[in-house]
Amino acid sequence: MKTMEYAEGFWNPYVAGVALGLVLLLTFYLMGTGLGASGAVARTSAVLAHTVAPASVEQNGYFKEFYGGAKRHPLVSWMVFEVIGVFFGGLVAVLTARRFRPLVARGPGASIGLRLGLALLGGAIAGIGTRFAMGCTSGQALSGGATMAVGSWVFMMAVFGAAFIAAYFVRRQWS
Amino acid sequence: MTGPLYMFGVFGHATSLLVAVAIGFLFGFVLERAGFGDARNLTNIFYFRDMRVLRVMFSAVVTAMVGLIALSWVGLFDYSMLLNYTLLPTYLWPQLVGGILFGIGFVVGGYCPGTAMVSVASGRLDALVFLGGMIAGIWGFALGFPVWGWFYKSSNLGRLTLWQAFGLNMELTAAIIVVMALAAFYLAGLGEKWAPYDRVATGERYDGGSSHDVSRGIPLCKPN
Numbered sequence: 223m224k225t226m227e228y229a230e231g232f233w234n235p236y237v238a239g240v241a242l243g244l245v246l247l248l249t250f251y252l253m254g255t256g257l258g259a260s261g262a263v264a265r266t267s268a269v270l271a272h273t274v275a276p277a278s279v280e281q282n283g284y285f286k287e288f289y290g291g292a293k294r295h296p297l298v299s300w301m302v303f304e305v306i307g308v309f310f311g312g313l314v315a316v317l318t319a320r321r322f323r324p325l326v327a328r329g330p331g332a333s334i335g336l337r338l339g340l341a342l343l344g345g346a347i348a349g350i351g352t353r354f355a356m357g358c359t360s361g362q363a364l365s366g367g368a369t370m371a372v373g374s375w376v377f378m379m380a381v382f383g384a385a386f387i388a389a390y391f392v393r394r395q396w397s
Numbered sequence: 398m399t400g401p402l403y404m405f406g407v408f409g410h411a412t413s414l415l416v417a418v419a420i421g422f423l424f425g426f427v428l429e430r431a432g433f434g435d436a437r438n439l440t441n442i443f444y445f446r447d448m449r450v451l452r453v454m455f456s457a458v459v460t461a462m463v464g465l466i467a468l469s470w471v472g473l474f475d476y477s478m479l480l481n482y483t484l485l486p487t488y489l490w491p492q493l494v495g496g497i498l499f500g501i502g503f504v505v506g507g508y509c510p511g512t513a514m515v516s517v518a519s520g521r522l523d524a525l526v527f528l529g530g531m532i533a534g535i536w537g538f539a540l541g542f543p544v545w546g547w548f549y550k551s552s553n554l555g556r557l558t559l560w561q562a563f564g565l566n567m568e569l570t571a572a573i574i575v576v577m578a579l580a581a582f583y584l585a586g587l588g589e590k591w592a593p594y595d596r597v598a599t600g601e602r603y604d605g606g607s608s609h610d611v612s613r614g615i616p617l618c619k620p621n
Contacts, residue, residue: 226441244464289445301417307420311427311515341523343408349534368457
């Protein structure tokens with residue numbers, strides 16, 4: 223296998239997977255629901271739009287579910303707090319492993335401009351996808367997968383099927 | 398004590414937010430230690446370079462799935478709470494379409510939302526841009542909601558599990574998923590040996606230093 227210095231020094235993937243599964247199990251035991259991430263981004267998106275156009279956000283067919291009649295601020299939600307924890311957990315892990323590196327992750331032949339452009343585009347597509355699917359790799363694939371929810375398995379298969387095909391067309395940014 | 402604790406009123410909303418931060422901390426820590434703080438480690442699976450994403454994800458799903466069943470067997474978890482109240486409902490077509498979009502966005506953008514947070518914490522500028530793209534994409538979704546709102550809530554099959562859909566029992570379905578995971582782990586190893594995108598480009602794989610042996614390398618793409 224070719225040398226990939228960025229892939230060195232991590233836990234054995236099966237050990238990491240079992241650890242991740244135990245965190246997920248603990249979440250179900252404590253809360254009855256699983257992990258999540260994209261919901262927090264959606265709430266952030268709604269709140270940012272709300273600072274510019276409060277009335278249209280509160281009346282928007284989608285965003286109103288974060289505002290409609292709720293007494294709590296949209297950011298006072300379990301998942302937003304969880305994602306804040308994710309950031310700090312990641313930060314402590316990366317600092318204690320001494321591998322904090324400010325950089326743009328890309329293939330050896332890809333330019334920074336190409337990579338950042340595709341990160342923006344891919345983020346937008348993925349963001350729309352999470353709203354139709356009502357979740358992402360955390361909420362649907364991991365949490366729904368572990369509880370054997372039908373829609374979550376459909377989502378998971380669709381994600382990996384589409385990504386393996388789409389990978390061919392963006393191979394330049396990763397090669 | 399039988400879980401889910403929050404649903405049985407063992408602690409309230411304010412405490413649940415503290416639990417959220419603590420759980421998130423563990424989640425983020427493990428994601429970083431799994432190598433998910435860099436887009437290359439996340440997308441290498443799609444080029445058969447390093448199948449760690451499959452190994453981590455599938456072993457996590459299996460661990461939690463088997464763990465929940467085991468906890469319910471010993472009376473520490475009330476599985477019916479999950480089935481009746483919190484199991485993610487299935488919206489078949491939106492979830493299929495959402496999954497396809499998400500899969501494209503994943504390999505084009507390099508991240509998924511949770512790993513993007515960890516990668517921002519790891520100093521990855523592209524992860525920050527990815528999250529900015531997500532926020533903008535969700536604005537687009539909300540703006541177009543009058544057009545596709547009907548689709549978003551369509552084909553609602555309710556809280557439906559695989560074993561209910563296939564008319565099997567829970568434990569048998571879980572056992573089948575465990576076997577699927579083991580098969581996937583085996584195939585992942587074969588995929589890494591296959592490495593279709595790197596046959597020529599890496600050089601090493603092509604002739605391994607013994608310059609004339611080209612039998613193992615089939616040039617599928619031009620060297621860089």
